[in-house]
Amino acid sequence: MSYTTEQLKNFTKIGKKIIGAGLNYKELVKLSKQPAPKTPIIFLKPTSAYITEGSSIEIYPDSHVNEEVELGVIIGRKGRNISVADAMSHVGGYCLGLDMTEISIINECQAKGLPWALGKGFDTACPVSRFISCDEIQDPGNLQLWLKVNGKTFQDSNTSDMLFSIPELISYVSKYITLEEGDMILTGSPPGFDRVQPGDVIEAGIGNILAMKFPVKART
Numbered sequence: 001m002s003y004t005t006e007q008l009k010n011f012t013k014i015g016k017k018i019i020g021a022g023l024n025y026k027e028l029v030k031l032s033k034q035p036a037p038k039t040p041i042i043f044l045k046p047t048s049a050y051i052t053e054g055s056s057i058e059i060y061p062d063s064h065v066n067e068e069v070e071l072g073v074i075i076g077r078k079g080r081n082i083s084v085a086d087a088m089s090h091v092g093g094y095c096l097g098l099d100m101t102e103i104s105i106i107n108e109c110q111a112k113g114l115p116w117a118l119g120k121g122f123d124t125a126c127p128v129s130r131f132i133s134c135d136e137i138q139d140p141g142n143l144q145l146w147l148k149v150n151g152k153t154f155q156d157s158n159t160s161d162m163l164f165s166i167p168e169l170i171s172y173v174s175k176y177i178t179l180e181e182g183d184m185i186l187t188g189s190p191p192g193f194d195r196v197q198p199g200d201v202i203e204a205g206i207g208n209i210l211a212m213k214f215p216v217k218a219r220t
């Protein structure tokens, strides 16, 4: 099964998985005071976590949810054991994504050595922009990513600060998981993310290429 660029616009419906990369910005590694990962830190979100503009991010009571702005890479051609050299030929397009993260679950589970799936996979944990075709992006390794909450800038960085590049992430993941058309890789967040509350409005963008907006409300 192969999808055209036109069909890939529906990646949130046809993709089977959302693959996240943690701690993938050099500046974030520096601030975290953790050693730089030797290989990518990979996690999954269910595709049921997707929302698109017009919907709200829902957070549950007493949660500590951070917003993380990230470039999403949409797979356009199926592959496994993809080489770094060949990786970009598997990219069908991009999106801007928010890797919403319930950090208290992550911290508690990490400390106990338990899985932290709920901290990344809750409903609405993956807001995304419209699909961006490859033609719209000259160099995915040099894009400004920015994020504001209630008009105040929290994140302003560039994809050039990624620790593992887009081809390296694709190649690494595909050694274990077959990447299929419509799947998305969230490539990690630069620092600056912070806790959001019901009533907040998150705006994020890629330079002047696009901007998106998501309100935050309480989950009922």
Ligand code: MG
Binding pocket: 020, 021, 022, 068, 070, 099, 188, 189
């Ligand atoms: Mg993230």
